[in-house]
Amino acid sequence: MKENPNIDELLNSFIDGELSQRQFTEVQRLITHDEQIAQRLRELQKCKILVSSLPGVEAPAWLADEIKTTLERRTLLEPPKRHYEEIQGARHLLIRKVLSAAAMIGLITVLAAVIYTILAPEGVEDKPFAVENLERPRREIGAAEPEVSVVKDIEIERPQPSMAAVVETKDSENVAPVAAVEKSVRFNMRLELESGGLPAVRAFISKAIGDNGLLEREAYLYQMDEGRYAFSCSREVMGLLLDDLENVWDRFDSARLFVETGQEGNEVLIDGVTAEQIGEIINKESFAKRMEVARDIAVLNNMHKLLPGKEIFASIEADKSDLLSIPKPVKPVLTSGNGAIQRAREEIDDSQKVHLTILIIDR
Amino acid sequence: MTETANINIDDTTLVEQCRQGDSEATERLIVKYQNRIYNVILKICANADDAAELSQETFVKVIENIDKFEGRSSFYTWLFRIAVNLTLSYCKRSVKLGLKSLDSEADEHGRQGRRTLKEFLSDDSSSDPAAIATNKELCELIKKALMKLDDKQRAVIVLRDIEGMDYAQIARVLDIELGTVKSRLNRGRSNLREIMEAISQ
Numbered sequence A: 001m002k003e004n005p006n007i008d009e010l011l012n013s014f015i016d017g018e019l020s021q022r023q024f025t026e027v028q029r030l031i032t033h034d035e036q037i038a039q040r041l042r043e044l045q046k047c048k049i050l051v052s053s054l055p056g057v058e059a060p061a062w063l064a065d066e067i068k069t070t071l072e073r074r075t076l077l078e079p080p081k082r083h084y085e086e087i088q089g090a091r092h093l094l095i096r097k098v099l100s101a102a103a104m105i106g107l108i109t110v111l112a113a114v115i116y117t118i119l120a121p122e123g124v125e126d127k128p129f130a131v132e133n134l135e136r137p138r139r140e141i142g143a144a145e146p147e148v149s150v151v152k153d154i155e156i157e158r159p160q161p162s163m164a165a166v167v168e169t170k171d172s173e174n175v176a177p178v179a180a181v182e183k184s185v186r187f188n189m190r191l192e193l194e195s196g197g198l199p200a201v202r203a204f205i206s207k208a209i210g211d212n213g214l215l216e217r218e219a220y221l222y223q224m225d226e227g228r229y230a231f232s233c234s235r236e237v238m239g240l241l242l243d244d245l246e247n248v249w250d251r252f253d254s255a256r257l258f259v260e261t262g263q264e265g266n267e268v269l270i271d272g273v274t275a276e277q278i279g280e281i282i283n284k285e286s287f288a289k290r291m292e293v294a295r296d297i298a299v300l301n302n303m304h305k306l307l308p309g310k311e312i313f314a315s316i317e318a319d320k321s322d323l324l325s326i327p328k329p330v331k332p333v334l335t336s337g338n339g340a341i342q343r344a345r346e347e348i349d350d351s352q353k354v355h356l357t358i359l360i361i362d363r
Numbered sequence B: 001m002t003e004t005a006n007i008n009i010d011d012t013t014l015v016e017q018c019r020q021g022d023s024e025a026t027e028r029l030i031v032k033y034q035n036r037i038y039n040v041i042l043k044i045c046a047n048a049d050d051a052a053e054l055s056q057e058t059f060v061k062v063i064e065n066i067d068k069f070e071g072r073s074s075f076y077t078w079l080f081r082i083a084v085n086l087t088l089s090y091c092k093r094s095v096k097l098g099l100k101s102l103d104s105e106a107d108e109h110g111r112q113g114r115r116t117l118k119e120f121l122s123d124d125s126s127s128d129p130a131a132i133a134t135n136k137e138l139c140e141l142i143k144k145a146l147m148k149l150d151d152k153q154r155a156v157i158v159l160r161d162i163e164g165m166d167y168a169q170i171a172r173v174l175d176i177e178l179g180t181v182k183s184r185l186n187r188g189r190s191n192l193r194e195i196m197e198a199i200s201q
Helices: A005-016 A019-032 A035-052 A063-077 A085-121 A178-180 A199-213 A235-251 A277-284 A287-306 A306-321 A339-346 B002-006 B012-020 B023-043 B047-064 B075-093 B104-121 B129-134 B136-147 B151-162 B167-176 B178-200
Strands: A149-151 A167-169 A188-195 A221-225 A226-231 A254-260 A266-270 A352-360
Touching: A005 A019, A005 A035, A005 B178, A019 A306, A035 A254, A035 B104, A035 B129, A063 B012, A063 B023, A063 B047, A085 A235, A178 A339, A178 A352, A178 B178, A188 A199, A199 A235, A199 A352, A221 A254, A226 B136, A235 A277, A235 A339, A235 A352, A254 A277, A266 A287, A277 A287, B012 B023, B012 B075, B023 B047, B023 B075, B023 B151, B047 B075, B075 B167, B104 B136, B129 B136, B136 B151, B136 B178, B151 B167, B151 B178
Parallel strands: A188 A352
Antiparallel strands: A149 A167, A188 A254, A221 A226, A226 A352, A254 A266
16 A cells, blocks of 8 residues: 555554544544555554564663662762751851951051051141041041042122031042142132221221332232222231231121132131231241141131130130241331332242232121 | 562652662662663664663663652653663664664574564464564564664654553653654654565565
């Protein structure tokens, strides 16, 4: 009979008893009515019988023993399996080692920081330190020292003066060091004086300006409006002017000094400033020193305002410490205004020039 | 060993005991299946020594990996899957299989065997399995004919006609579709018939 794969598959399933009842009946009908299909069925059946008639062979007697021996041999050769407890113990030990190493590294880092703080070159010490709000906790020894101090959130035109100098430390990456900008930045100050007797104060200041020869040179007084005076002069000339102003300082209801830090928009505010304190600031040789003194004074004045009884300020003042013992600039004996100007002009150089703007505010 | 094999314990219990390191359970599993495994492997690879070695390798692999047996299929299916896969891999590697010509094989087994086979294959002959099994020459011719089949077709025929698995079990052991089992079995039997007719001439 010619092979028909579909019929053969059906017949093989018939032989193997893998047909459903319906298929089985259908194949039986085919076999009955088609001799060729019946003959093919017999051929396939004989094929199956031949294979299935092959006698079964028993496994060699030694097979089971050989399997056991092989298993035992492999078990002996295998490294012993680690128990769960051993694995956990090893893990715990590893964690302890890692933590110990981390603790050692941390300790070494702290020690290195302490040693560096002790042995650091003086130049590092001279960096302006951070003056923070008084409520801020002090830094621990060995903690990283901020690179720069800047003043934040001081509104120049704020009507009511704040007693606290709001000074905040920022991260170093956003702020250039003061020392780096020292040479390129002028030392600018703005003095805001509030007074009830405005005409008298203005008249006195105008007179002081005139007496010290500032009116005669545009280089010194470059702006004089109603209640606004802007100076750019030497420390000595500025000292003379402040010396005169000190005489009428009591007539000011408030005196606030804004010192530009070199960072745009940032200033140090010294509330309740005195002429002596301004003189102390401008007497310092470098920009950094002036800024340092300005910050110190800002803090001290702030403490003076905040502490009840003002005992600390009084005691400091009584001690005549360096900070508050402000050397008065020696006022030269003037034979004429021209002579004073000439002497002052000879001594002026850019690094020691002081820029001061005085604002007289009517209360 | 024979005594322990006679104790009727189901596979699941034996496997669980074997996992717990019970050597007696391991021995029982081996004894229970060693003849069937050996027989199937021998019919596929046609070499007694290789069949013994493959059987041993099968049981060692099964026992060593019994912890990985997840029970998704029966232990019987898992065991035969490992055995057949090992044997088919061996057949691929072996250069000893399928190299002899039918003519030389026919010459080896003499005219008596060929005549018996020819009579059996003729349409009007009787098909007494007992008579076939006792005819050593005929059995050798059948084995040789089986060896001329494709390995995959031979495996399906052996699992069906010697081990007596149904189609679904064969599909699970060989990890193939049921339709593939049917088609391989169909082609295998047709080819086997032709090979035996050729041998009997």
